[in-house]
Amino acid sequence: MASTEPEHPMGFDEIFKNAMRSIEDAEASLNEAEPVIKKAQESKEGRNKLVSRASSVVNTLLEPAARVADVLKFIGTFYHPCLEAGNALQAIVNIETQRRDSDVRIGVIHLEFVSLLYTC
Secondary structure (H helix, E strand, O other): OOOOOOOOOOOHHHHHHHHHHHHHHHHHHHHHHHHHHHHHHHHHHHHHHHHHHHHHHHHHHHHHHHHHHHHHHHHOOOOHHHHHHHHHHHHHHHHHHHHHHHHHHHHHHHHHHHHHHHHO
16 A cells, blocks of 8 residues: 655755745845836836827727718718718727727736736
């Protein structure tokens, strides 16, 4: 019958030394990561400003497209192909708006994960 006990049981001193070594390694890693964490936080603030600016530019570009889609849909009440073109353009505007919102959310989640991993 096989024994469930290890061949060389660790003593309390050895376990304590291993634990202390692990703590020291973790502290060293944290000290090395601290500048990266600071840069990530600064970068996050910069990215938030950049995302805000990019968002306003995209909104500026999408606003006329949405208006054109509305005009095409209105004309489509008289000439059916314009209605289809307006619906297609409106769908493109909606998809682009949703994609942009998703990109922003993904960026924020990614930064939060990076910050979380470096602070844990």
